[in-house]
Structures are given as C-alpha cells and as structure tokens.
Amino acid sequence: MSAPGPDPLLELRDLRVRFAVPGGALSAVNGVDLVVRPGEAVGVVGESGSGKSATCLAILGLHPRTAQVSGSVVFQGRDLLTLSDRAMRSVRGREIGLVYQDPMAALNPVRSIGAQLREPLMLHQGMTRRQANERAAELLAQVGIYNPARQLAAHPHEFSGGMRQRIVIAMAVACRPPLLLADEPTTALDVSVQAQVLDLLAELTRDLGIALVLISHDLSVVSSVADRVAVMYAGQVVERSPAISLFEDPRHPYTAALLDSISEVDDLPPDALLPTIPGSPPDLRALPAGCPFAPRCPRAQEHCVREPPSLTPDLSDRDVACWHPVPARNASPLKVAR
Amino acid sequence: MSSSTHLRTADDEPVLEVRDAVVTFRGRRALGKRAVVRALDGVSLTLPRGATLGIVGESGSGKSTLARSIVGLEKLRSGSITVAGSAEARGRAVQMIFQDSLNSLNPQRTIGSTLGEPLIVHKLRPRNEVRDRVAELLETVGLDPDLATRRPLQLSGGQRQRVNIARALATEPKVIIADEPTSALDVSLRGQILNLLRRLQREQDLSYIFISHDLGVVSQISDLVAVMYLGRIAETAPRAEIYARPRHPYTRALLGAAATPDPRRGRVAPIPGEPPSPADPPSGCGFHPRCPEALPSCAQNEVFLEPAGPGHLVSCPVVLSRVERESSTV
Numbered sequence: 012m013s014a015p016g017p018d019p020l021l022e023l024r025d026l027r028v029r030f031a032v033p034g035g036a037l038s039a040v041n042g043v044d045l046v047v048r049p050g051e052a053v054g055v056v057g058e059s060g061s062g063k064s065a066t067c068l069a070i071l072g073l074h075p076r077t078a079q080v081s082g083s084v085v086f087q088g089r090d091l092l093t094l095s096d097r098a099m100r101s102v103r104g105r106e107i108g109l110v111y112q113d114p115m116a117a118l119n120p121v122r123s124i125g126a127q128l129r130e131p132l133m134l135h136q137g138m139t140r141r142q143a144n145e146r147a148a149e150l151l152a153q154v155g156i157y158n159p160a161r162q163l164a165a166h167p168h169e170f171s172g173g174m175r176q177r178i179v180i181a182m183a184v185a186c187r188p189p190l191l192l193a194d195e196p197t198t199a200l201d202v203s204v205q206a207q208v209l210d211l212l213a214e215l216t217r218d219l220g221i222a223l224v225l226i227s228h229d230l231s232v233v234s235s236v237a238d239r240v241a242v243m244y245a246g247q248v249v250e251r252s253p254a255i256s257l258f259e260d261p262r263h264p265y266t267a268a269l270l271d272s273i274s275e276v277d278d279l280p281p282d283a284l285l286p287t288i289p290g291s292p293p294d295l296r297a298l299p300a301g302c303p304f305a306p307r308c309p310r311a312q313e314h315c316v317r318e319p320p321s322l323t324p325d326l327s328d329r330d331v332a333c334w335h336p337v338p339a340r341n342a343s344p345l346k347v348a349r
Numbered sequence: 350m351s352s353s354t355h356l357r358t359a360d361d362e363p364v365l366e367v368r369d370a371v372v373t374f375r376g377r378r379a380l381g382k383r384a385v386v387r388a389l390d391g392v393s394l395t396l397p398r399g400a401t402l403g404i405v406g407e408s409g410s411g412k413s414t415l416a417r418s419i420v421g422l423e424k425l426r427s428g429s430i431t432v433a434g435s436a437e438a439r440g441r442a443v444q445m446i447f448q449d450s451l452n453s454l455n456p457q458r459t460i461g462s463t464l465g466e467p468l469i470v471h472k473l474r475p476r477n478e479v480r481d482r483v484a485e486l487l488e489t490v491g492l493d494p495d496l497a498t499r500r501p502l503q504l505s506g507g508q509r510q511r512v513n514i515a516r517a518l519a520t521e522p523k524v525i526i527a528d529e530p531t532s533a534l535d536v537s538l539r540g541q542i543l544n545l546l547r548r549l550q551r552e553q554d555l556s557y558i559f560i561s562h563d564l565g566v567v568s569q570i571s572d573l574v575a576v577m578y579l580g581r582i583a584e585t586a587p588r589a590e591i592y593a594r595p596r597h598p599y600t601r602a603l604l605g606a607a608a609t610p611d612p613r614r615g616r617v618a619p620i621p622g623e624p625p626s627p628a629d630p631p632s633g634c635g636f637h638p639r640c641p642e643a644l645p646s647c648a649q650n651e652v653f654l655e656p657a658g659p660g661h662l663v664s665c666p667v668v669l670s671r672v673e674r675e676s677s678t679v
C-alpha cells in the first residue's frame with residue numbers, strides 16, 4: 012500500500028500467470044501488485060478461481076511448467092522469477108516457508124517426524140545430526156507438541172490433523188525464514204483446532220519476526236490474524252486495506268457483498284432472503300473487457316462493462332479497483348457505542 | 350402413496366422424532382479385545398413440522414452418523430426413529446443431500462436419468478410423464494431444463510448441488526437431511542443455495558435437519574440448534590437463544606473459537622486439547638478433560654439433558670445448578 016514504511020520484504024509487480032488451454036489461454040493471475048513488509052501479516056482473500064493460490068505458487072516458483080509467468084516477484088532485492096531452479100531451491104524453505112491445506116500431503120508418511128524436521132536444518136543450515144535433533148525437539152515444543160524429544164521418532168499417522176499441521180508449521184519455520192506463506196492452513200481442520208493453529212501462526216510469526224502471507228477463502232479466518240488484507244477476484248486485487256477498515260467499511264462492492272453474505276442474521280422473516288451475490292465468477296478463459304465483477308455488481312454502470320478500473324489509492328492507506336466504490340462510512344454512533 | 354402419508358399430522362406433532370438412538374461400530378482390536386465405538390450414544394430430538402433444526406459439531410461428534418441413521422443408512426442398536434408417526438416407509442419421506450455434489454452423482458449418467466430414477470423406482474409417475482417431471486424438478490431448483498441431457502462433470506459445483514436438491518425433492522419427502530450441503534461451495538454460492546432451501550421449505554412444507562461444522566451457516570438457516578459432542582447432544586435451544594445465551598461450556602467454547610469477520614474482536618480463543626476419540630471416550634461428561642468449569646464429580650457422574658429455560662436443554666450439572674440458583678434468587 013502507499014503509506015511509507017520499512018523497505019518491502021516482498022513486492023509483487025504486475026504479476027501475471029497464464030495457462031495454455033485447448034482453444035486459448037486461461038488467465039489465472041492478471042496483474043497483481045502486492046507489498047509485504049518485514050514482520051507484518053497480510054491476508055489474501057478470494058474464492059475459487061480468484062488466483063490466490065496461483066499467486067502463491069508463482070512466488071515460490073512452483074507453478075506448472077506449462078504456465079507463462081510475467082511481471083516481477085522482488086524478494087529482498089532479487090527478482091525470484093529470474094532465478095534458476097537451483098537457486099530457487101535454496102530460497103524455498105530457507106528464506107520462504109510454506110504451509111498448505113493438507114498436512115498429510117506435506118509430510119512423508121514413511122519417515123519419522125524427527126527425520127523430516129532435521130532435513131532442512133542439515134541441508135540449509137549445515138547443522139550436524141545431533142545439533143539438528145536438538146533443534147527439532149525445540150521446534151516441536153515451540154508449536155505445542157508435548158514430550159517433543161520422544162515424539163521425534165513418531166510417524167505422521169500417529170498424530171491428529173491439528174498436530175500434523177503444527178508439525179508442518181514447525182518445519183516451515185525451522186530455518187527462521189523471513190517470510191511464511193500459508194495457503195488455506197486451517198481449511199481441513201475442526202473449528203476448535205482451527206483456532207489453535209491460527210493462534211500458533213499469529214504468535215510464532217510475531218515472536219520470531221516472520222512476515223506472514225495468509226491465503227484463505229474465509230474472511231473470518233483472515234480477520235483474526237492479518238494486519239492488512241488484499242481481496243482478490245478473477246485474478247486481480249480489487250481492494251487492499253488495513254484489516255480493521257476493510258471489515259468495518261468495505262469500499263469495493265465485491266468485498267461488501269462477501270461480508271454481507273457471511274453476516275449473522277437476527278430473526279430473518281421466513282419469506283425474506285439472505286443477502287447473496289447473484290450469478291457466478293467469470294470464465295477465466297474469456298475475461299470481460301471491463302471490470303470482472305461488473306456483471307454481478309449492484310453498483311455497476313454502463314462504462315464499468317467497457318473499461319477496467321485500476322487499483323487506485325482511495326482513503327488513506329487503502330486502494331480500490333472500482334469506478335463506483337461503496338461510499339465511505341464515517342464512524343457511526345452505533346459503531347462507537349460498540 | 351403409502352397409508353402413513355394419508356394421516357395428517359397435527360400441527361403440534363413433530364414430523365420427525367428420534368428417541369434414545371444408539372449406533373455402535375466395531376473398532377480396532379486392541380489388547381485382544383474389540384473396542385466398541387458408540388458413535389451415537391443416546392440421542393433424542395424432535396423436529397417440528399416446517400422447521401429447520403441445525404446440528405453443529407466437530408469431527409467425531411456423531412452428527413453425520415445421526416444423519417445417516419435417520420435416512421436408514423445406519424442401523425440403530427437401540428432406540429427409535431419415527432417420521433410422521435411411523436417407523437416404516439422412511440425411504441421416500443426422508444431424503445438426504447450430501448456435501449460432495451460430484452461424488453453423490455453418477456458421473457456416467459445424464460442429469461435427466463439420475464432425476465428420473467426415483468420417479469420410476471417409487472412408481473411416482475408413469476414412464477411417459479417422467480421427462481416432464483424431471484424438467485419441472487430442474488426448474489424448481491432454478492436450473493434450465495435443458496441441463497437434463499448433461500452429465501455431472503459438465504456442471505459447476507453450484508449447479509450440481511442444485512441437482513442433488515432436485516433429486517431429494519423427486520420423492521416428495523417430508524424431511525430433508527442436509528449434511529454439510531454448502532461446505533464445498535464458495536461464499537457467494539453458499540447464500541444462493543441457502544436461499545433456495547428456504548424457498549423450497551415454504552413452498553413444499555418441508556422440514557430440515559441441517560448439519561454443519563460452521564456455526565455461521567447454521568445461524569443463517571436454523572430455527573432450532575443442537576450442539577453435539579462425542580455422540581451426544583450437549584445443548585439444544587431455539588437459534589436466537591443458543592447464540593445469545595449459550596449455556597454449555599462446550600457451546601460457549603465453540604462460539605469463542607469460531608473465527609468471525611470482526612478484527613476488533615482480536616484473536617480467537619482456542620479450546621484447549623483436541624476432540625477425544627469416540628473409541629476411547631473420557632468417563633463421566635465427555636467434555637470434562639477440556640472444560641474450564643469441570644469439577645471432580647464431572648469425571649465420574651453421567652450427564653443428562655435437562656431443561657435450563659423454555660425449549661432450552663443442557664447436559665451440564667454445573668451449569669444447571671447455577672441456572673437454578675439464578676432463578677431462585679430472582
């Protein structure tokens with residue numbers, strides 16, 4: 012966002028990811044600009060097909076070989092898109108950690124937890140086996156696994172889903188990377204365990220000074236952890252804002268509609284309808300010329316369909332890609348009373 | 350129509366009644382003995398006609414086993430389930446909608462053939478009227494009748510879930526059990542499906558059991574809410590009551606742990622520990638090892654659902670004695 016601050020740790024500039032599909036191209040990411048500063052927690056919210064996961068994979072160079080990636084991913088002064096595969100391997104794990112939805116897919120089922128935790132420490136930090144073992148036990152203790160020294164010999168299937176995700180988080184922060192990417196880290200978990208994992212992510216990144224990019228389809232998940240939030244739709248960032256103002260005073264009609272559709276309802280009359288967003292997201296193989304949300308937008312005017320709005324600074328520290336944003340709501344007496 | 354459906358239910362008679370239902374599974378062999386998992390451990394509930402009962406619980410709470418036993422996919426070890434006063438002929442009167450819209454439809458068959466099957470099996474329409482009825486069902490759920498010639502993979506997730514709803518409607522049921530019907534859908538589609546279910550409920554006099562781990566969705570659709578833990582109902586009350594005045598420590602913890610779109614609320618409050626395994630449940634109250642209010646007696650004594658207010662039942666002696674003290678001092 013435009014406010015001055017420390018040098019960015021990660022800066023995405025006009026990031027685009029396209030896939031060749033029969034009869035054309037599918038544009039998964041369409042010019043994403045995003046800044047992550049050291050130590051801050053940035054939430055990226057979007058529904059399926061919004062490009063949030065494709066963005067995450069492109070940052071790490073894990074996109075499929077068939078994808079065309081353009082723009083730049085500047086991390087600590089280097090453009091990661093220009094690095095060799097070999098150089099990227101040392102960035103992943105050592106400089107950028109990754110946690111994703113399914114912890115079972117991130118863990119090797121036939122190797123002990125200890126072996127998997129030792130690996131990055133020995134590979135990236137040149138520790139001896141004994142040193143790595145001690146550090147691995149510390150890491151397990153840090154993510155709240157009881158009896159860590161003994162658990163090092165256990166295998167992934169011996170843990171519950173929530174504990175597995177803690178172990179994956181321990182692996183991701185093992186080398187103290189300055190940046191952690193978490194893609195839907197709690198989607199597969201129960202409500203009570205989700206809270207534990209979110210709590211752990213927030214605490215750990217804060218204590219270790221690690222910047223966090225938390226990607227989720229769930230605004231509620233992001234709201235409890237992120238300092239700033241980017242909302243994505245059809246491969247673009249449509250709104251960027253500090254978390255509190257985004258949730259209390261959304262400016263982009265899509266953000267506002269999303270928040271409305273998850274709001275709790277008090278005594279809805281039986282024939283009333285829940286607030287919802289009509290229609291469905293656009294086809295990424297044939298994106299509309301104008302604003303991608305225009306066909307579903309209650310505020311759309313004729314020119315919205317023709318001309319795409321760009322992400323422009325709106326109020327202080329906020330950017331909105333919309334020709335007719337929702338009017339800013341000053342703190343109403345109701346809000347103040349709460 | 351079977352004889353039972355001719356009987357008109359009196360308005361105060363519940364359309365569905367579950368009494369003391371117990372479902373057990375044989376667990377893994379441990380130390381030479383086969384453990385018995387009590388997936389449902391004495392569940393009783395009533396569903397008033399035209400109402401929606403939301404059932405909330407985490408993995409292993411028994412909510413899906415309850416759904417499956419109501420539609421007859423699990424056999425009760427003891428207890429009873431009656432629909433419109435009859436324990437038989439549940440097949441047509443109760444239908445189910447599942448979470449995974451793709452795996453619950455046969456990928457080889459057209460939508461028309463999938464929707465036509467129950468009409469033919471239950472002899473609801475003569476063969477020459479099946480096609481028209483299928484078109485009508487598709488229109489009822491807001492789909493183009495031309496989709497009848499398509500196959501599941503050619504539809505979007507939202508469209509497929511509408512087809513699943515249409516299939517459930519085909520037998521003209523009284524009760525629909527929806528097991529996480531919107532969990533796999535994006536937020537913007539979720540509201541559309543919930544609104545469809547609400548409209549159908551009004552138009553077709555349907556009663557729902559709506560199962561979800563998501564407290565937000567349950568609050569949007571339910572009239573009554575039951576919270577399950579470890580195969581039992583921990584608390585049940587009208588929707589507004591349970592969200593405004595949750596009594597059971599587990600309900601309160603669950604509401605505190607659920608993320609809400611309010612950054613000012615700050616961090617969520619995790620529930621300590623993890624849900625216990627139903628194969629090895631704690632003694633006494635199943636929640637006592639994680640409960641902030643547990644007394645030593647909670648580990649020993651069985652707990653039962655008892656009234657804590659109008660339509661409000663709680664299975665926690667600690668809470669109940671406090672409620673009693675409060676009401677006696679007023």
